[in-house]
Amino acid sequence: MQDAIIVDDLVKSYDGKKLAIDHLSFNVKKGEIYGLLGRNGAGKSTTIKVLTTLIGYNSGVAEVLGLDVSRNGTEIRRRIGVVQQEEAFDFTTVENNFKLYGMLWELPREEAKSRKEMLIDLFELNELRKKRMFDLSGGQKKRVQVAREFMHGMDVFFLDEPTVGLDPIMRRTILDYVKSQAKKGMTVLFTTQNLEEADYLCDRIGIVNEGKKVAEGTSSELKSKFGALRTLKIEYTSDSLVKKEDLASGIDEKYITEIEIAGNEIFVVSGKIEAVVGKILQNLAEKGIRSDKIMIDNPTLDDVFMKVVEK
């Protein structure tokens, strides 16, 4: 599949000393949703600013839709949508913000009207449509900011932490709508600090730290590669006392990080849970202990993030 975004060995420094983007490389295929994760100041927003032609860069390659961002700004800007991290609105009503977008992006009057109504409905803005942007809460403003962007067509959509301040239902509405548009061929570059939503939305994820890419892959690839320790939880029934050494009997010490027994629950933390679960259950059965419920926690993207960013 063709790449809609190519970033290769990209370098950007604001002051000529510290690198905000440090030899960053990644590509986003057409129709793909790519998540850029990182801590504050990791270089996510700077990357988006370079790709949306707002700022220049020092060296490397930055292409959007096959066009060099340093030379084809006007052409690129016609074909992209951007939701900035910061608030961006006009001093007018919610409804006028949509109308202005339709006019600025040269939508035919009827199409602009029907899109505006569709988006106001979808993003539950009906009650707010006559309110001035200034009178809205931070979350409501953000909702308008994201919804308004869908007034115009686009091939690539850049979203820089678009769900900050939104309630979970609206967050899901936005993510689902972005997903539906991506299925129609829109490419998405999405930055967030909410790893759960990156897990939900993104086809591939790149983790950046101090301007460098430190990990990349699908959510499951990252979890299996960098997945931290997993926890086995067993709820049991027994009159006799369960001992840690009985549980770990016959299991190589290196596979067990921690065992904890609290009430009628056993927690086993292991870097290779699949290798120990069978033996632990067998040890329990041999001691006449009945396991009522067995659960294994899967690694989360949080675990991956902590591991790759802190290493």
Add this chain to the structure above:
Amino acid sequence: MKLPAFLRLTIRNIIVNIDVGTLIFMLGLPTLYLFVMGFMFQGIVTTGVPLQSGSTVSYTTFLAPGIIALESFTAGNIGGGMLWSDRRWGMFERIMVGPFRRIDYLLGIITVSIIFALFGSLIMLGFALLIPISVIVTPESILLSIFAIVVGTMLFSSLFLIISGLSKSMQAYNTITIVLFFMLDFASTAFYPITSSTPLWLRTLSGANPLSFIANILRDSLISTITSGTFFYATILLVVMLVFLGISLRIYKSIRSGI
């Protein structure tokens, strides 16, 4: 029909910036100056006000072209303020990553300032005719008046674009604009003539004030006589405008993000 990008931005600027506050600033204040200040001072200046041509007119007749000149200053202020406001509220950055060139945004601001200035000037002229004052209407006087208003507005837009581009906070922007407002408005020939009894420092300040050039051109065109001096003021106004526009373009090019 597809509108050029700068015109779309001009329409956006009109829609976003027409509110009660803007209308009061653009029309209410000059109207008060015209009627309240005009009639109050007319009661004091009973002998009339001397013009450069040597003739004498009533204070309200003298004031009317000055108030029209003020519209250039006010509209320029509103225009320059748009950049500041867009930077402050994120729209500058959003527009910069939209389907526009940087120059479109600048043209959008200058165009809307000119529209506001011409509209305000027409309203003020209408009020002046109610006073009543008699106005000279010749193709030459109309063209020179439009020239003064358009070039003057471009000059003041550029000045306020420079301030918007350099201001780092709302306090700094407001303080500078308020000081400039009083300094340029009152140390000019918009309200008073320069006479031999005017202190030299004030005469110098007033003489170098671009608002005085606009007021003088409008006064010569609308209520007095167009002379070579009028064209001299027009040339100076044009040159000063080009200098300010050049500086504002330089500063504007370096702006990348919000405040």
